[in-house]
Amino acid sequence: PPDRTPRKPTGTIALRGITLHNLRGLDADFPLGVFTAVTGVSGSGKSTLVTRVLADVVRDHLGTAEEPAGAQDPEAEDAADDRARIASVEGLSAVGRLVRVDQKPIGRTPRSNLATYTGLFDAVRKVFAATDESRARGYTAGRFSFNVAAGRCQTCQGEGFVAVELLFLPGTYAPCTACHGARYHPETLEISYRGRSVADVLAMTVDTAAEFLADVPAAARSLRTLREVGLGYLRLGQPATELSGGEAQRIKLATELQRTRRGHTLYLLDEPTTGLHPADTEVLLRQLHGLVDAGHTVVVVEHDMGVVAGADHVIDLGPGGGADGGRIVAAGTPREVAATPGSRTAPYLA
DSSP states (O other), X not given: OOSOOOOOOSEEEEEEEXXXXXEEEEEEEEEESXXXXXXXXXXXXXXXXXXXIIHHHHHHHHTSOOOOSXXXXXTHHHHTTSOOBOSEEEOGGGOOEEEEOOSSOSOSSTTOBHHHHHSHHHHHHHHHHTSHHHHHHTOOGGGGOTTSTTTBOTTTTTSSEEEEEETTEEEEEXXXXXXXXXXXXXXXXXXXXXXXXXXXXXHSBHHHHHHHTTTOHHHHHHHHHHXXXXXXXXXXXXXXXXXXXXXXXXXXXHHHHTSXXXXXXXXXXXXXXXXXXXXXXXXXXXXXXXXXXXXXXXXXXXXXXXXXXXXXXXXXXXXSSGGGOOEEEEEESHHXXXXXXXXXXXXXXX
């Protein structure tokens, strides 16, 4: 493990007597104010412990659903009756929010995109509505939404794409033949801001838009965080259906980073580096550690030993998977876990 001094916890969530799936009477401590990695071979109970047990306990304490930085899990309701039995819980009073950041899509149709998800499109629409020509025509910010009938293309209903049904094959999307993907009614596109239409702005990359909208504070803040997570190459109007899981995850993280965070937040991530290039992983980790430096808690289920080695605290489950798992084999700093006999993770951290 790297010679980095682990952060000191500000508290602990202590769970006692956890029973769910292959976790049988398990005791687990999650330190607060640090970066914790939960490790173990496949089937050892990592995801059960973090995304089911810990998430459910904190959610129940807060009395509200977590604030997923992403799409709701359609299976969540089905899983509600499959809950852990826990003897006791301590240390929850310090947690004020629960946020899960995953790789699920930010939307499932072309209508969802980067600009609408992050909220920066609200600022863009207000800028266009404030132009002299818009005021003269009586246009409001709603005119520049492709979800409002008045301003959008009537052929594709503002999607920019039309559904194409294929015989014997799954359906697909094709660019709208009326607006050619612009999404808007021709009269809406006649309104310009600094020589660009709203469709032109949606076609800009984050890097280009950051310069173009530098004097629009609400948009500039969102664009800055998107660049910080390495997404400067994405177009503002890029449909959610064209985004990879890693891109969706970083969009969610950027959206969370730009919020005014209130109270101590617990962030849960299940294998966040899956499918990411090492350069992208480095950017992601920089932001996650930034959240911890700001006083919050991050817990990740992770297989990447580079990520684990940089954690403040490691909880290693095992020793095997299924019936042979469900026990905490080692817990402590990466260096302490690396020196634990019987841990299958230890040799890879040494």
